[in-house]
Amino acid sequence: MYDTIIIGAGMSGLAAGIRLAHFDQRVCILERHSAIGGLNSFYRLGRRNYDVGLHAVTNYAPKGTRRGPLARLLRQLRFAWDEFSLSPQVGSEIAFPGVRLRFSNDFGLFESEVVRHFPRQKDNFRRLVAELCDYDQLGRAGTGCSAREAVAQHIDDPLLVEMIFCPLLFYGGAREHDMEFGQFSIMFRSIFLEGLARPLVGVRLILKKLVQKFKALGGELRLRAGVERISVSNGSVDKVILDNGTELECRRVLSSAGWRETMRLCDEVNRPDEHPAGRLSFVESISILDAQPRVLGHDRTMVFYNDSDKFHYGKPDELADARSGVICSPNNFAYGQPLAEGVMRITALADYDRWAALDRQSYQLAKLRWYDRMVASAVRFVPDFRSAVVETDMFTPITIRRYTGHENGAVYGLPQKRYDGRTHLKNLYICGTDQGLVGIIGAIISGISIANRHLLEG
């Protein structure tokens, strides 16, 4: 009999597992895949490791910082700052036609760029920042108030509005076009006020640390152990049944598989679908270069680009939307030593259904075609790196679905979050993407706070 069974060995499930195991619970994490990490995984192809998911860790704070999500999660999980080996970004940019706003981990740069390009918005921008700083960071807010409306009350230049929304939607927008103001505040803080960083070896370092700690505390991790069904009797979970038929008894279950996915696992009759599924997914092209991007004239960490004055964040009418995207160069962080190879990654919005409808051959062809289109679009905003490319790959909404189990390959899950983490069953809870906080740091905080709130009592 386990005290708690956790479904999913992504960032949120591992973080929750550490909390519970630390306080002496018998915990088992069940993961369908043969590898941990969920969306933040990595794979090996042609002798190279490719990161899926991670561009950058948000919420960066230098060593010694005591406030904010990063400091909080380090304390809660008992990590020293150095263990995540975070190197800060060199500097990023939001690029629209004719205007570029640079930003870095020093908020003063972003502020001065806004003032330089939009002098009339100076005080408006400061008022907006002051307002969103007051918001609760734990994601409990959930006021439902539209960020577009809230921002429009302060800023009256539509171009600046679009430029601010572009990175925030790309990094955390679960619904089309807009987000909740609480979510917007959290994202604004995590990217502009705090900032971006990355461990030299990538996300696997953080995953490895989480798993090592979990196991050292006596936690049990089972890979290739998908949960097929959650068995319910008298309004509570009594056991879970794995794909291979194994039954495991437990007092409680914490699921990071997603809200709808978790509801579907419960074996009682028809749960009404009260929450529509998320529709937003991504494609990503990966280019390996024979030179460091800097040598080719590219020194930005991230470039969020859009080729018109209006940013369209929604499900595209084609396989993907090449008008806008995120260009990430993992080389351009301030590491102590350079990465072995140059890498350029470009992410764009994509439509899961269209990718899912392709047969094998058309799927391969579509990957090639969209690689070309996305890169051609991106090199309007960064130096043309195409002659330096030695190897390429693409991942699609189908890949995301495979790694996370999320319906529609929806990267940020449900548009409507479940902030309290509760379900219709008294001993079943959810954490991770659908609970409210997205991103790597958000998912870890989600696992910690749901474990603390519901699973550590008694």
Next chain:
Amino acid sequence: MTADEIKLAIIDILSDIAPDEDISDLKEDVAFRDQLELDSMDFLDIVMELRKRYRIQIPEEEYTELASMSSTVKYLEPRMRDVKQ
């Protein structure tokens, strides 16, 4: 446990929670909140660590007693007198 032993036990818990902090020059009478910027989640952790390590139950209304080192030791002393290290 004696007052000194309790103090060492608290220092041990704090350095576990905040491994990057130098706990050795902690001021006795200044609130942990102000010295280390601990938040409510961290206070809950001090309570839970005490329960885990020494089986001491602290009722929620008395959490405020754990504000600083001196108030914590004063509060815990009668409650941990019979606790063995």
